[in-house]
Each structure stands twice: as C-alpha cells, then as structure tokens.
Amino acid sequence: MIEAIKKRRAIRQYLDEKVSDEKLNEIISAAMYAPSANAIYPWDLIIIKNNETKEKLSKVTPWSGHVKDAQVVIAVVGHETESPDWVEDCSIAAEHIWLEATDQGLGACWVQIRGNENAQKEVKELLSVPDEHRVLCLIPIGVIGKAEEEHSEDDFDRTRIKQESY
Numbered sequence: 001m002i003e004a005i006k007k008r009r010a011i012r013q014y015l016d017e018k019v020s021d022e023k024l025n026e027i028i029s030a031a032m033y034a035p036s037a038n039a040i041y042p043w044d045l046i047i048i049k050n051n052e053t054k055e056k057l058s059k060v061t062p063w064s065g066h067v068k069d070a071q072v073v074i075a076v077v078g079h080e081t082e083s084p085d086w087v088e089d090c091s092i093a094a095e096h097i098w099l100e101a102t103d104q105g106l107g108a109c110w111v112q113i114r115g116n117e118n119a120q121k122e123v124k125e126l127l128s129v130p131d132e133h134r135v136l137c138l139i140p141i142g143v144i145g146k147a148e149e150e151h152s153e154d155d156f157d158r159t160r161i162k163q164e165s166y
Contacts, residue, residue: 009147010109014066014070027097031096043093061111066109075139076097079132107143107144107147110139113136114136120134
C-alpha cells in the first residue's frame with residue numbers, strides 16, 4: 001500500500017490509450033469498499049467516457065482543462081440529505097479511486113467541484129445530477145503522459161508530527 005501512496009501524484013497529462021475495463025472495474029471496486037460513517041455510503045459514482053461530455057467538463061473550472069484528455073472521468077456525487085458526513089465519506093471513496101488508479105499504473109487527479117457553485121451547477125446539469133445531491137469532485141483517469149517523481153521521506157515535514165499533545 002505504501003508504494004501506491006508514494007507514487008500517487010496529480011497527473012494532468014494522459015496518453016491517447018484506452019483504460020481497460022478490467023482496470024476500471026478494480027478502481028470502482030476500490031471506491032465501493034471505502035468506509036462510511038454509520039455505513040450509509042452516501043455516494044454515487046458517475047463514469048464518463050463520452051468525449052463531448054469530457055470536453056464540456058474540462059471547462060467548468062480554471063483547473064479542469066486536462067479532464068478532456070483523460071480516457072475516463074469519475075464524478076463523485078454525495079447525498080447531503082442522507083448523511084452529515086457526506087463530504088468525508090465521499091472524500092475517502094475518491095482517495096480510494098485515486099490510489100487504485102495509481103496501483104493500476106494509471107494517472108489521476110482530483111478536480112475540486114464542491115465549494116464552487118458555478119462549477120457545481122454546470123456539472124450537475126451536464127450529468128443530470130438530482131438537485132438534492134452535491135458533486136464533490138471529478139477524477140480524470142488515464143495512461144500517464146507525463147510522470148511525476150514519487151514522494152520520498154525528504155518531502156516530510158516532521159515538525160507537523162506531535163506526540164501525545166500539541
């Protein structure tokens with residue numbers, strides 16, 4: 001597990017190569033195994049492969065341009081009315097997606113939607129998300145076009161680790 005954590009980087013450049021259904025199914029499974037407060041699992045995953053939809057999604061924020069180049073995009077949608085912990089639960093599911101994509105040798109990146117009302121409105125319209133749900137993020141996934149160096153212990157700021165109390 002630590003290898004996937006060390007290799008996990010925000011990848012924004014993808015090759016024009018298909019992500020296999022087998023790898024995608026493993027990624028989806030990883031998300032579905034994510035824990036949830038009170039076992040509510042207040043999320044839906046929308047799998048987007050359509051190029052026209054990806055092109056439109058790439059324009060919803062200033063930071064989403066690379067979405068159009070990914071082979072697949074997963075939108076993580078939260079059920080705010082089902083759980084007060086939807087943000088945390090959906091975030092864990094999203095991280096499972098990202099780590100499994102990394103473990104599968106693919107690149108991924110978190111594109112924040114929650115907190116940007118204009119982006120949320122556009123994504124909800126594009127993906128027909130019900131009004132009562134919220135879009136946490138988009139996770140574009142693809143074959144890595146430009147790899148980033150993996151994390152190392154040199155990246156640690158050990159002053160942020162406290163023992164027993166602050």
